[in-house]
Amino acid sequence: MPANSSIYRKWIKRSARVANNSARNIVPLLINSITSVLVIKFTSFSVWGVIVSYLIISNLAAQLAAWGSKQQLIREFSLEPSKIGVLWNANLQSRFPLLLLVSIIILLLNFPGEIRGLLVLLQFLLFFSRSYEVMIVYLKKMGFFLICETILAILFVGAILLKHQSLSASLILFLFICTEFFRLAVAAIYFRKSVHFYFPIRLDYKILRDGLIFYCLGTLGMLQTRLDLYFVAILLTKDELAVYQVLLNFIILTQAATGYIIQPFLKEIYRMNRNLLSRFSQKFTLYGLIIAIPATLSIGLIMEKIYGISISTTVLVLSFCYIVPIFYYTIRVYILLKIKKEALVLFTGISVLILSLPLNYYLISIFRFTGALSAGVAGEFLSLLFYYYFERRVGLAGGSKKLISQTERG
DSSP states (O other), X not given: OHHHHHHXXXXXXXXXXXXXXXXXHHHHHHHHHHHHHHHHHHSOHHHHHHHHHHHHHHHHHHHHHHTTHHHHHHHHHHHOGGGHHHHHHHHHHHHHHHHHHXXXXXXTSSSOHHHHHHHHHHHHHHHHHHHTHHHHHHTTOHHHHHHHHHHHHHHHHHHHHHTGGGOOHHHHHHHHHHHHHHHHHHHHHHTTTTOOOOSSOOOOHHHHHHHHHHHHHHHHHHHHXXXXXXXXXXXXXXXXXXXHHHHHHHHHHHHTHHHXXXXXXXXXXXXXXXXXXXXXXXXXXXXXXXXXXXXXXXHHHHHHHTSOOOOOHHHHHHHHHHHTHHHHHHHHHHHHHHXXXXXXXXXXXXXXXXXXXXXXXXXXXXXXXXXXXXXXXXXXXXXXXXXHHHHHHTOSTTOOHHHHHHHHHO
């Protein structure tokens, strides 16, 4: 009984971490979804389409300034846990010039002056607040920050309802800025004894060089999941962009469950042996197949009942196909990172991106909305095929003897 009790408590603790981390990451995405509902309801689809175009620029700039720091620091913290504060600060200092670079780029864009100013301010806040994300994950402080995210979500939605008669793109951006400011303030105070940013700026090229592979991996991953959205922003109308962003946001929210489940256990995954990784990957794929069905039906119901957008059976089937593949290849990605085979992940990302570029242009130009969704599905299955090839030919979860020995030494 004591042994069973210990196992039960461990299971409950791990489940709580997964639930807290999932909820903490889902809340900001829900803010985005709720905001889209309210903006569309109180203004129009086209206004939300304009806001989406600003957010696309903001997220691309934030991705560049982040420079793969989260994954890089998790690995560095695991190797040198006594130097967390030093490593975190050195990483932040080295990335600061990238923040200045993206800010200059935003100021040169053909946006209204007020919008450019708001986007630059948002970049500064995102740069610092997202730098604390690695601390939340590594130190497993998900519960406290889930409470913070929930409070911020309530305040954000309340502000929109209060100002619903005067909603505009600049007002929505200002609300995002306020939310990010409070998120940063809470994280800075909470982790004040563990890490803090101080001047002068010391550019460490080794940190930027080591982080390059993680930046490329993160950027390629983001482009893969949003390339269809970017083409929709270029080729289709603002109304179509707004509708597609709403649908894609729910698809990505479901896909993101893979990361939310795994994040609390990255240290453990990096230490798993071959047999455990194999069993875990099989269960994870099965889990994805199971949750994808109710998730897809829920997306269709939400789109129809809340947004008033009729979803065809074709779109539902494509949405299901969009969701499923990531549950297969996510574990394969972490195994490759574990044995420092990032080059294979990078090769996959670049290959899929190159193949997807003409595919997106062709399908969206001809089939418009459905073509965009089809292009996204094609990109996901291309990734799945690459990792399936690696598993059969190179190794991975149950692969070759050479890779198994590398994994167990890692």
